[in-house]
Amino acid sequence: MEYYKYLRQYVGHKPIILPGSVVIILNKQNEVLLQKRHDGCWGLPGGLMDLGESYEEAAKREVFEETGLTVENLILLNVFSGSEYYLKVSNGDEFYAVTAVYYTKDTSGEIKVDYSESKEISYFSIDNLPDNIADNYMRFIEQYIMKMY
Template sequence: MGSRRDYYRDPNAPKANSLVPGGSALIVDEHGAVLMQRRGDSGNWSLPGGAMEIGETLEQCAIRETKEETGLDIEITGLLGIYTDPEHVIEYGDGEIRQELAVTYYGRVIGGSIRVSSESTAVRFLGLDELAGLPVHESVRLRLQHHVEQRDSPYLG
């Protein structure tokens, strides 16, 4: 597992050299808690998701990544938003510096059981009040805030 460092609205951030579409899923349980994983590379709690692969749609990417990272099978039920902030860049240990290009879908669990993957140290549903006190990157907090707002249309940004 490589290292990862997020830069967010940091004037000293390195210049991006890569743009990779990614998909993630925001899934809530019957109590309103959100499915989160604790990333092994940064220690932050995050939504399940990752980079799109050739031969799949972005929806299929979000479904596959959620299965790989959490053990749960989901279906896509909507679109929370499109997140393409050029002031959010992610530096990886191999020299890649990626500009954010992420689509976050709403999903619901249709099968599987929670398990921790090699990419994470924990997976569980967390209440929004619990998440307030945990390490969560600002870009993920923005998605959670958009979810709380119950917006009439997806965020486009």
């Protein structure tokens, strides 16, 4: 059972802290890989940490599960946390996300969409990102752009 589901058995919908990781994956043209989620918003591949995992292990596992890609040589951009990362989702669950954001160009494998998590996966030019990127992911990408350009 995923750790957050285990916690929910005890705390119900009350706010909890959820650690996770995402990865800004860049191809040779410096385009960023985004996945279109079922809510219609684009985001970065990644997800929540399981018990015993490091942030980097969670990032690698989630990217593989969601995209079919193996990522290596992850570089930590930042860890994002605080009140601006509070979410209340449609089922009433509340949480504060603590997200380690990595970036890499070191990928192998072929993109395979996990349709239980995504509707589409595509690379986008940093100068021409889709309009409907979820706010938190846009903050991560903006910090990457400020650091690299």
